Every structure is written in structure tokens, then in C-alpha cells.
Amino acid sequence: MKKTILIPIDFRVASLNTLKLALEPYSEDTIEVILLHAEYLNDSITELLFYTPKKIVSSYMTNEFKEALEIIRNRFEGKIKYINIELFHGHNTNAMRNFLEANHVDEIYIAKNYQLKQTKNAFDPTPLLKKSNYNIIEVTIEHDFEKAPYEQLISLFN
Amino acid sequence: MKTQTKLAIILGLLSSTIVVVFGLSIYYFLDKYSYVDFYKRLEARVRISAQYSLNSGTLNAKYLKNLRNQHLEKLEKEKEYLIEITPNGDFEQIADKYTLPIHFLNSLSKAYTYKEKEGNLFIAGSQYKKGNKLYFVIVSAENYYALNHLIFLRSVLIAGISMVILIVVIFSFYFSKHIFDPIKEITDKVKQISTENIHLRLENNINKSIEISELTNTFNELLNRIETAFETQKNFISNASHELGTPLTTIIGEADFSLLKPRTSEEYSTALKNILQQAERLNEITKSLLFLAQTGYKGKTITFEKVRIDEIIWVSKSLIDKLNPNNKILVDLRLLPEDPKKLKVRGNQQLLHLAFANILNNACKYSNNKPVTVHIASSNSQVIIMVEDQGIGIPDAELTFIYDPFFRASNTTLFEGYGIGLPLTRNIIHLHKGNLIVSSQVNVGTKVQIKIPLMEDSYLL
Numbered sequence: 001m002k003k004t005i006l007i008p009i010d011f012r013v014a015s016l017n018t019l020k021l022a023l024e025p026y027s028e029d030t031i032e033v034i035l036l037h038a039e040y041l042n043d044s045i046t047e048l049l050f051y052t053p054k055k056i057v058s059s060y061m062t063n064e065f066k067e068a069l070e071i072i073r074n075r076f077e078g079k080i081k082y083i084n085i086e087l088f089h090g091h092n093t094n095a096m097r098n099f100l101e102a103n104h105v106d107e108i109y110i111a112k113n114y115q116l117k118q119t120k121n122a123f124d125p126t127p128l129l130k131k132s133n134y135n136i137i138e139v140t141i142e143h144d145f146e147k148a149p150y151e152q153l154i155s156l157f158n
Numbered sequence: 159m160k161t162q163t164k165l166a167i168i169l170g171l172l173s174s175t176i177v178v179v180f181g182l183s184i185y186y187f188l189d190k191y192s193y194v195d196f197y198k199r200l201e202a203r204v205r206i207s208a209q210y211s212l213n214s215g216t217l218n219a220k221y222l223k224n225l226r227n228q229h230l231e232k233l234e235k236e237k238e239y240l241i242e243i244t245p246n247g248d249f250e251q252i253a254d255k256y257t258l259p260i261h262f263l264n265s266l267s268k269a270y271t272y273k274e275k276e277g278n279l280f281i282a283g284s285q286y287k288k289g290n291k292l293y294f295v296i297v298s299a300e301n302y303y304a305l306n307h308l309i310f311l312r313s314v315l316i317a318g319i320s321m322v323i324l325i326v327v328i329f330s331f332y333f334s335k336h337i338f339d340p341i342k343e344i345t346d347k348v349k350q351i352s353t354e355n356i357h358l359r360l361e362n363n364i365n366k367s368i369e370i371s372e373l374t375n376t377f378n379e380l381l382n383r384i385e386t387a388f389e390t391q392k393n394f395i396s397n398a399s400h401e402l403g404t405p406l407t408t409i410i411g412e413a414d415f416s417l418l419k420p421r422t423s424e425e426y427s428t429a430l431k432n433i434l435q436q437a438e439r440l441n442e443i444t445k446s447l448l449f450l451a452q453t454g455y456k457g458k459t460i461t462f463e464k465v466r467i468d469e470i471i472w473v474s475k476s477l478i479d480k481l482n483p484n485n486k487i488l489v490d491l492r493l494l495p496e497d498p499k500k501l502k503v504r505g506n507q508q509l510l511h512l513a514f515a516n517i518l519n520n521a522c523k524y525s526n527n528k529p530v531t532v533h534i535a536s537s538n539s540q541v542i543i544m545v546e547d548q549g550i551g552i553p554d555a556e557l558t559f560i561y562d563p564f565f566r567a568s569n570t571t572l573f574e575g576y577g578i579g580l581p582l583t584r585n586i587i588h589l590h591k592g593n594l595i596v597s598s599q600v601n602v603g604t605k606v607q608i609k610i611p612l613m614e615d616s617y618l619l
Contacts, residue, residue, distance in 0.1 A: 024492070070537035074495035154597070154605055157493070157533040157544050 002081070004032040006105045008125050009085075010117040011037065011060040013068045014141075014150040021139040022109040023076045031076075033083040034103055038125035041089045053087045068156045088125060096128040108136045117150070162334045169330035174323045181315040189308055196301045197273050200282035203230065203238070204271075208295040211240040212288045233299035235279070241294040243267070258296065266294060278305060340370045348377060356385050390562045397564030401443055401576055405436035412436075446578045449512075450563060450585065462504045464613060467541045468494065468534055470507065474514035475532075478522060485522040486529040493535035500536040502613045505590050513586040516579040517545050517606050523573055524604070525549030536612070540592070543608045551600040560596060569600070 005022055009015040023031065037060070041048065073080055088099055100108075108129050116124045130136060149155065206226050210219035239256050249267070253260040259276050266272040266283045273282040283296035344360060351358045359381060360374045416429040468491075475487050495501065521530040525547040533544040552560060552567050559565045561584050566577040580596075587594045592610035 020493070067537040067542075070539075071493055071495075071535040071542070074497065074500050074536050074538070075493050077496040153542065154544065154607065157490070157531075157535070157546070 001029045002032065003029050003106050004034060004104050005107045005109060006034045006036055006100065006103070006129075007109050008116060008129065009035045009037055010122065011062065011065055012117060012150040012155075013064050013153055014155040015111075015114065015116060016065075016068050016072060016156060017141045018109050018111040018114065018139060020072055020075075020156070021111075021141065022107075022137070023072070023079060026079055029079065030081045031079050032081045034105065035083065035085045036088055036125060037085065037122065038088040038128075039119075039122040040091075042121070056087060057085050062151065064151060064153045068153055071156065090128075093128055093131045096125065097132045097134075100132055100134055105134060108134050110136060110138050112138045112140050114141055162338055165337070166330045166334035169334065170323075170327045173326040173330070177319050177322045177326070181319045185308075185312060185315055188311065189304070192301065192304045192308065193275070196280055196299075196304065197282060199233070200273065200280055200297050200299060201271070201284075203233075203236075203297045204282050204284050204295050206230070207238050207240070207297060208284060208286050208293075211238075211295065212286055212293060234302040236297065236299040239283075239294070239296040239298075241296065243292045243294055245292075256296075258298070263294070266296075340367075341373075344370070344373060344377065351381065353388070356381065356388060386558075393559070393562050393565060397562075397577065398447075401564055402440065405440045405443075408436045409433050409440075443576050443578070446576065446582065447563070450578055450582050462506055464502055465505045465507055465510065466498065466501050467503055467510075467543065467610065468501050470505075470510045470514055471532060471534065471543065474511050474518055477511065477515045478518050481519070482522055482527070484527045485518075486527060487518060487522065488529060488531045490531055490533045493533060495536040500538075500612060501534075501541060503541055503590065503610045504613045505610070509586045509589065513583040514543075516583045517608075520579060521545050521547035521549065521604070521606070523549075523575070524570070538612075540609045540611045543610075545606045545608075546603060548603045551602055551604055552596070552598040553600055554598075557596065557598065 003026070007015075007019050007022060009019075019033065019035070023033075037057070039056075041051075069083065073083060086099075086103065088096070090096055090099060110126055110129065116122075116126070118124055203226075206222065210222040210226070213219045239258065241252055241256065243252075249260055249263040252258070253263055258281070259274070262272065262274050262276070262281055262283070265274070266285065271282075271284040273280070275281075278300050279298055280301055281296060281298040283294055286293045286295055347360050359378050362371055362374045362378070412429045412432045416426060421429075471489060475489065478485050478487060518530065518532070526549070528548040530548075531544075531546045533542075533546070535542045535544075550569050553569065556565075556567045560567070561581050562577075563581045564577040566575060584594050587608055587610065590610050592608060594609075595607040596604065597607070598604040
């Protein structure tokens with residue numbers, strides 16, 4: 001069976017813990033993973049003119065995050081069909097619902113005890129996801145975040 | 159030669175050459191052009207003159223002559239000659255008569271038209287035939303322009319070029335002198351730093367150019383490394399002599415004590431036992447020191463083969479199980495890659511066993527056998543092993559010294575050890591082109607992160 005799951009991330013390694021927990025229970029399915037990063041679009045017309053999601057994603061991508069993604073992909077190699085990073089620029093529930101529908105999302109995983117980092121553009125899409133009436137599974141990351149900096153690879157091990 | 163003078167000379171020569179070549183080319187081409195132009199003017203006069211001289215008496219000739227006198231500029235010392243040439247005529251006579259150079263006439267008789275320069279006098283002439291008679295029409299004049307304007311231009315150019323060269327020379331000397339000022343400053347400052355005041359650093363001025371501030375930074379980094387190496391050396395010697403000295407003192411003390419007076423055989427045997435124990439300890443220290451020295455070199459004798467990192471961990475764990483049956487080492491396989499290829503590295507089994515046994519042993523020892531977790535994960539380029547304990551930790555200030563041989567953190571006095579294990583482990587990991595990161599919090603725990611690059615595909619076959 002094919003399944004598409006969605007996980008909000010903030011490009012810190014710690015946020016990938018949700019993905020790890022989400023993938024563990026599946027045994028026989030092939031999973032398509034969509035990592036969602038929500039941010040407001042810039043108003044500048046030139047920025048909009050030269051808008052490319054790839055460039056934005058690679059500007060956030062750190063070596064540690066890339067490595068953590070590779071670790072997870074290697075761990076669940078047989079299950080994962082692909083891992084895509086998607087950007088969401090909407091403001092309301094309808095936009096979110098459209099986005100989820102377009103990407104054929106089946107399940108959404110959200111970490112109960114992890115607060116996504118909100119920078120000047122990025123925002124936490126959790127409230128929108130919750131209002132979208134999609135199947136949301138909440139997981140708890142067993143990790144003492146006090147001990148490990150979120151950005152570092154260490155925070156993936158727990 | 160100093161770079162400064164070299165730079166000045168190169169700069170001066172280059173700019174002067176450019177200016178001189180520029181000036182010379184202006185003069186040369188203008189000179190050439192003024193000749194060509196002047197000859198054209200003379201030739202035009204020859205043609206007009208021929209028209210009215212040969213057809214004199216007609217109305218046409220009269221008008222033409224009028225026109226020429228009114229509208230054509232009279233050149234400097236302009237003279238017109240109309241010479242009738244008799245077939246047997248003697249050119250010498252004609253030349254004498256008209257004060258014309260004889261070779262000009264000779265040349266003109268051979269060519270149809272001819273032009274020549276005689277000193278400042280320019281002469282142009284043509285042959286014309288009228289009826290059966292042959293005429294030479296010759297016009298001569300002096301080139302006022304070439305004489306005066308070119309001389310003026312020459313003096314202007316010479317004056318200008320010498321001015322420019324003077325400015326260039328002064329400027330290039332000034333420039334070359336001052337461009338090396340910051341470097342000279344740095345040199346002077348670095349000279350002041352010696353072994354006594356190695357803590358001194360160069361001042362990094364942001365106003366300076368990027369290259370200079372980079373140079374300063376490089377020097378400062380170099381000084382940092384040298385200072386660390388110095389400290390390490392100092393620590394190593396004091397620690398080594400201390401570590402080696404303690405058992406020796408015990409041995410000497412025991413021997414002295416038992417030799418003081420006759421003792422019972424029981425007393426002798428306890429003394430000898432103590433001596434043996436200390437000697438063994440000494441032996442162990444020297445052995446591990448030797449190992450440390452060996453791994454520290456870029457050894458050619460070490461053979462590398464294909465090893466699986468999880469296997470290494472299991473073997474190391476069983477080694478610890480034998481030494482310390484109370485250990486609680488948990489191997490976390492939740493991030494273990496599905497593909498076993500992603501666990502294979504190029505390495506030496508014995509060394510890797512030693513390295514991991516060391517780390518696991520430390521983790522158990524300094525946490526009094528609290529649970530120790532070993533995580534194994536693998537990215538596309540390297541294997542990552544993380545060993546996490548809940549031990550006493552390492553104080554922040556001492557974290558930089560943990561790789562110094564014989565260094566032991568201030569909170570380890572209750573634990574046995576020589577301080578050789580971690581440096582040895584790091585040497586081994588570095589031999590495998592990997593890297594080892596230790597992060598720690600006092601009384602919370604220590605995390606050791608080891609990354610070893612995966613074997614390349616070409617070796618996997």
C-alpha cells in the first residue's frame with residue numbers, strides 16, 4: 001500500500017525526530033514523505049519574479065540537516081519512496097487544505113512536545129494543519145531537548 | 159633586491175616606456191604625414207604650372223595663372239621652373255643655371271614624375287611634351303610646417319614626457335614605499351613575539367585592506383596553534399614524569415623499607431607483591447605510551463581492510479563485558495541503515511577495537527556502570543557512532559585539554575586511569591580519516607561522537 005505522510009519541519013535536526021517516529025510503525029507499506037516548511041512570502045516584486053522553491057530550500061539546508069535526512073533515508077531505505085521538501089506560503093485553512101489535497105496527503109504527524117522555530121518569515125503551520133480536518137497523529141519525542149542543541153546531529157539520537 | 163625597489167623600478171620603467179612610445183609615435187607619424195602632404199601640394203602646383211606655362215598666351219592660361227596667384231598660398235621660398243630639354247642637352251649646364259641639384263634632373267629624366275628632398279628644400283617635377291619638345295616643369299619650396307611646427311611639437315613632447323617620467327618616478331617610489339608599510343608593521347610585531355610572550359597577538363585593524371587583515375588572522379591562528387602545542391608539551395612532560403614517577407617512588411620506598419632491617423618472609427612477600435604491582439603499572443603505562451607514539455605517526459605498517467562498524471562495536475562490547483561484567487551498555491539500532499554497505503569502512507580491526515573499547519570503558523567507568531547508550535547511524539558518506547553516558551562529565555574549561563596525553567580532568571581523582579586512552583583513541587580515529595567530537599556537561603553526562611568515512615564503492619567489491 002502506498003501512503004503519503006506530511007511532517008512540518010523547521011530545518012533543525014531535532015524536527016526530524018517526528019519523521020523518525022512516524023516511520024517506525026510502518027512495516028509493509030511504501031511511504032512518500034513530504035516535509036513541510038511554512039513561511040510567508042516576501043512582498044518584494046523582484047523576489048517574487050525570481051522565486052524558486054529549490055533555492056529557498058537549499059538556503060535553509062545545513063550540513064547537519066542534510067546528514068540527518070540521509071541517516072533516516074538509509075535507515076528506512078525499503079519503505080521510503082521519496083522525501084520531498086515542500087514550501088507552504090498560504091495564510092488560511094483553505095489554502096492548507098488545497099495544499100494537502102494537491103499533495104495527496106494521507107496522514108500528518110506532529111510532535112506534541114516540540115515547538116517549531118519561528119524566524120522572521122517562517123511560521124508554525126500546526127494550527128492550520130489541525131483545522132484542516134485531516135488525519136493528524138500526534139507523537140511524543142522522548143528527548144531531553146535541554147541537553148542537545150536543536151541544530152546538531154546529536155538531537156536525532158535518543 | 160628589496161621588493162620595494164623592484165616594484166618601484168618596474169612601475170617606473172613601465173609607465174615611462176608607455177609615455178615615451180606614445181610621444182615618439184606621435185612625432186614619427188606627424189613627421190611622415192607632413193612630408194606626404196607637402197609633396198602633394200607641390201605636385202598640384204607642378205600640374206597647374208605646366209597647364210599655364212605650356213599653353214602661355216591663351217586666355218585659359220591667363221585665367222589659370224590669375225586663379226593660382228589669388229587662391230593658392232604662396233609657399234616658403236617657392237620657385238617655379240620651366241625647362242626645355244634638348245635631346246643632347248647637358249643637365250650640368252641646366253643645373254648650374256637654375257641652381258637645381260643635378261641628380262634630381264637625372265632622376266626626373268628617367269621617371270615621368272619625381273620628387274625629392276634636398277636639405278629643407280622640397281622639389282617636385284614632371285616631364286611634359288608639347289609638340290616635339292620636352293619640358294621639365296619643376297616646383298621647389300621649403301616646408302615651413304615641417305621646419306617650425308615639428309620642432310615646436312618636439313620640444314613640447316620632450317618637455318611633457320620628462321615631466322610625466324618625473325611624476326611617475328616620484329609616485330612609484332612613494333607608492334612602493336608605503337604599500338609595504340602594513341607588512342613591515344606586522345613583521346616588526348611578529349618579531350617581538352617569542353617563547354616568553356607567546357600569548358601576544360597581532361592587532362587586527364578593520365580599516366586595513368582585506369589581504370592584510372587576512373594575513374594578520376593567519377598569523378594569529380598560527381600563534382594559537384603554536385601556543386596550544388607549547389602548553390601540550392609542557393603538560394605532557396610534567397604529567398609523564400609524574401605518572402612514571404609515582405610507581406617508581408613506591409617501588410623505591412618499598413625496597414628501602416624492607417632493606418632497613420631483617421624482616422619476616424611474610425613481610426618480604428608483601429613488599430615484593432607491592433613492588434610487582436607498581437612495576438606492572440609502570441609497564442602498562444610505557445606500553446600504552448608506545449602505542450600512542452606508534453599511532454601518532456602516519457604509519458605505513460598499519461594494514462587497512464574492509465570492516466563492518468557494527469561488528470566492531472559488538473566485539474568491543476563483549477570485551478568490556480569480560481572486563482566489567484556489571485556494565486549496562488545498550489546498543490541502539492533504531493537508526494541502523496538497512497543496507498549493510500553503509501556500515502563498511504576501511505579500517506584496521508585491532509585498532510578500531512581498541513578505540514571503541516577505550517571509549518566504552520571510559521563511559522562505564524566514569525558513570526559507575528550507569529546505562530551507556532551506543533547509537534549507530536549512517537549517512538551517505540560516513541558512519542556516525544554516538545556513545546552517550548550519564549557519568550561525571552568533563553568540566554567545560556578542561557574540554558580543550560582532554561586529548562593531551564596524561565591529562566586527567568579535575569573531577570576524576572576517584573577513578574583509576576593514566577589519561578592515555580582518549581588521545582590514543584583520537585589518533586586511531588584520525589588514522590581512519592574520521593573525526594571525534596566530545597561534548598559534555600558536568601554530572602549530566604558525556605557524548606562522544608565519532609564519524610568515520612564510508613568505504614568507497616570501488617573497494618566494496
